[in-house]
Amino acid sequence: MLYASKEEIQNRIDKLKILMEKASLDGAFFHYKIDYYYLSGTMQDSLLFVPLEGKPVLFVKREISRARRESPLEEIVPIRSAKDILLHIKPAKKIGLQLDVMPYNDVIKFKDLLGKCEFVNVSPLTKELRKRKSPFEIKIMERAAAIQKKVYRYVPEVLKEGITEIELGGLLEAYAKKLGHEGLLRVRSMNYEAYTWHVISGRTGSIVSQSDSPMGGLGLSPAFPVGASMKKIKKGEPILVDFGICYHGYQADQTRMYAIGSMPEPFGGAFEACREIHYRVLDKVLEGMASNELFEYSKNLAEKLGYGDYYLGYKPHKVRFLAHGIGIELAEFPFIAASHTYPIEEGAVFAIEPKMVFPRKGACGIENTVLIENSRYRILTDNDESIMIL
C-alpha cells in the first residue's frame, strides 16, 4: 500500500492555510471523508480540524491504530463524544465546514457545540487546491491508468456475440479488481452514483437517464437505471466501453469503441469526428483558451464536421460539458463546460470525452484522462484509440 508522506500532507495543509487566511477563517472542520483523506492520508472514521495557527488535529472514532499508520499527522486523538472536540480548539469567529455535503442535522450539531461563531462553506477551498495534482498524486493516477490499459486489452478476450452488457461489465470489473481496482467511483453528490459497468451497445447508447451524461444506458432496474443492462450484444452495432478505474482512491476515466463484424455508419465517421475534436481542443487548452471558449470551440467544430445535432447528446438531452477534472472524485475542477470561465492550468488532470448520440441507433465517442505538465498535455490513458473490430 502507498501512504502519503509527511511532506506531501504538510504541503497540502500549508496551501490550504493560505486560502483559509484569505477567507479570514480561524479554522475548518473536515467531516466528509474525501476531503479529510486528501488532507490527512487516512479514511478511517474521523473528523479533521485544521486551525489557521497551529497543528491539525485528527479526531478518530474508529480505528485509531490504522489512522496512525496511514496518516503522517502528529495530532491523532480518539473521540468518544462531540465534546472531546472542545478540548482541542480555541474560541473562533469564523469556522469552515463542508456545507455542500454535510447533512443539515450534522451541521446543526456543530453549531450547537461551537456556539456563536460564523460558519462558512470551506469546500470551495479544497476544490481549488485539488485542481493541481502533486507528483505523488500523478504517480497514483498513472498506476490507475496502467490497470485500465490492461482492462481494455482484456476486452477482446471476453466480448463475444450474445454476451449481455452487464455480464461483460462484470467480467471487466472482476479482472480490474484482481489488478487492484477499488470498484467505487466516488462523486461529490447525495444522489449521483457512478458505476464502473458503463457498457452500452446499439440502441441502449441512445437511452437517456438521470445522469448528467450524453448517454445513460438502460441499466438493470428502475433503482439502477444507468449503464449496462441485460441487453445482448449483437454483431454490427457500436459497443461503447466507458470503464473508470479507482486505485488508492484516485480515478482514471477512459472510453473506447468496439464492434463485432463491422462498425456501421454513422458511428465510424462520428467516431473520427470525436477524435478530431478531442485533439484540436487539447491544442487550444495549451494555447490558454478559457473553459467556456473551449466548449464553444468544440461545438463549432462538431457543427462544421456535420455532427452538430448529435454532439454531446441529442436535444433536449445535450449536456453542457466536454471534460471533467478527475482525481479522488469523478468530477473535480477543472471542467471544460459552458458555464466555467477559467483557463486549464498546469497540474490539471481531466477526462475529455467528446461523444455523439444518434436517436434510436446508439452512441459513440472517445475519452482520455489527460495531464497538463510543462506546457504540454500527456495522455495518461494512452492505449490504442482506434475502433477495435472483433
Place this chain on the structure above:
Amino acid sequence: MLYASKEEIQNRIDKLKILMEKASLDGAFFHYKIDYYYLSGTMQDSLLFVPLEGKPVLFVKREISRARRESPLEEIVPIRSAKDILLHIKPAKKIGLQLDVMPYNDVIKFKDLLGKCEFVNVSPLTKELRKRKSPFEIKIMERAAAIQKKVYRYVPEVLKEGITEIELGGLLEAYAKKLGHEGLLRVRSMNYEAYTWHVISGRTGSIVSQSDSPMGGLGLSPAFPVGASMKKIKKGEPILVDFGICYHGYQADQTRMYAIGSMPEPFGGAFEACREIHYRVLDKVLEGMASNELFEYSKNLAEKLGYGDYYLGYKPHKVRFLAHGIGIELAEFPFIAASHTYPIEEGAVFAIEPKMVFPRKGACGIENTVLIENSRYRILTDNDESIMIL
C-alpha cells in the same frame, strides 16, 4: 424489469399521510433518492412533494419519459428551476424535509424558496413505514436471495488456494451481475459505503477498520480500507464470505464459511456457537422479546458457550448490534441492538449476523436475511449453512 403498481405506491403514500397527520405536517419533500424511489417507483433525477391533502407531485429534472414509465404517480412534471415548485404547492406552516441526509446548503435553498414555515425532519416517518415490507417488496427480496443462493453455490468453483481475496470477490461479483445483481449496497450515510466484495481470510478477519462491523478486513488501500485485500487465501484458515446482493434496489445479506483442507479451531466450535445463537435469538424474536433484550440474551448465550470475549468483535472493538433491518438500504429498521427497545414486528426483514473475532487469528460467523410473517420466521437466504470444506 419490475415496476411498482399504482396500488403499491398509493398504499405507501396513504400510510405516510397518516404519519404526517400525526406529526402535523402540511406536506413533505423527498429529495434523497432512496426515499422518493420508495414513494414513487422511480429513481430518475427528481424531487417528490407529498401534500397532506391532495396528490403527490413528482418534479423531474432528468429524464421525464423514464420517470413516467416507471412511476404510477399521476402528477409528474418537468422542473427547470426551483421556482417551478411554487406553482404546485400551497402555503404551509410545517413542512417535512430529509434533514438527516440533505446537505446543509440544499436545505437553506429550500428555506429561502419556501419562506416562513417550520421545517422538520421527515426521515423518521419513512423509516417507520419501511419497517414492514409489502408482498411486492418481499417478492423482490426473494429474487435477490435467489441470486445470492446461486452465488454461494458458485464459490467452490472459484475458491482455490493462492487466489487473492479481491480476485475471489471480483469473480463472485461478476457472476452475480450476470444474474441481475446491481453491485452497490446503499447505506444512509455521507461517509459509509458497503462493498459487495467482503471476502476475508485468516488474519485479515481480525483486522478492524472504520466500519461499524466486528471485522473490517484489510481492504485495498487507505482509501478503501475495508473488505477484500491482496492477501492470498491459504489452506487451513477460516474464509468468511459476506456477500450482499442488490436486485431492483432491494438487498439480501448473507455470510457463509469456507476452508481449504480443514477448518482449524477455534473457528469450528465458534461457528457452531454462532449458529446456536442465531436460531435461539430467532425463537425469542417470535416470543416478542424487545430488541435490546434480544441483544443482551445473545451476549449471555455467547458467554455461556465460552465465547464472550470474541462475540461481535474483540474489545475495545465490539459492535453493539446483532441484526440490522434490510431493504432498499443496508441498515434499516428494525435492529437487534443494545440501544433499541422495540419488539420485532410482522413484515420485518432483517439480517442477523452472530460473528466471532479472534485477535491475530481471524473471524467466523453466520448471517441470514430473515422475514417475520404469520408469527413465524422465514429464512430468505436458505441455502446450506454448514462450513464448506474444499
